[in-house]
Amino acid sequence: MALLRGFVDVLFPPACQVCQTRGDFPLCAGCRAGFPLIRPPVCQKCGRPLRGPPDLTFTCIPCRHRRTHFAYARAAGVYDGPLREAIHALKFGGRQALAEPLGRLIAEVVATDPRMRVDLVVPVPLHPARLRERGFNQAELLAAEVAGYLSIPLRPTALRRVRVTPAQTGLGREDRRANVRGAFGSREPLEASTILLVDDVMSTGSTGIECARALRHGGARQVVVATVALAVLDR
16 A cells, blocks of 8 residues: 555645645645744734834734733744645645644744743634534644644643624624624633644734633633734725
């Protein structure tokens, strides 16, 4: 079987799961180099990129006027270009092999941020109906890669989605908040832990806020959020 697989790979080399370049699986160097990664300075609360010197310490004005329930959030890159395509290929194209390089991006952000010293990794959950439809939870795949890379325990069942919510795509800020309000619950005692909440994309932060609220109610001392990408919206 291994010999046959090797023969097939010679005839049909595995391809990049984003651009289909042969021989680069699951992600080619060209797509990886095209990821719009976020560099300092960033908002100390939501992680959005800011203008200024790299050592600038600043909290953006919107974050000063809202309660988030999470301590801070970071993303590896901006939701655009090849990074957006890679997330779509994972989430909607079923190309689960992309969870490894995308999860590694999150892990690198966490490993280099001294504030992100966490006890447990928890993914944003899908509702069971949505999970049956898709067949996998992309946030859980990413969280597993992060936990493995950083040697931090993974708690995939710490959160549950208590109701099905429509997709957030196309909704305005207030509608996004209303859409996920009360949609999550904690189902495991979290023993005053600091939790790393993992998801694929953060836009308004509404999902992170509601998940963090549920985790705090479940006993978490602090919640920090890490995602592959950040959708930079007008605010």
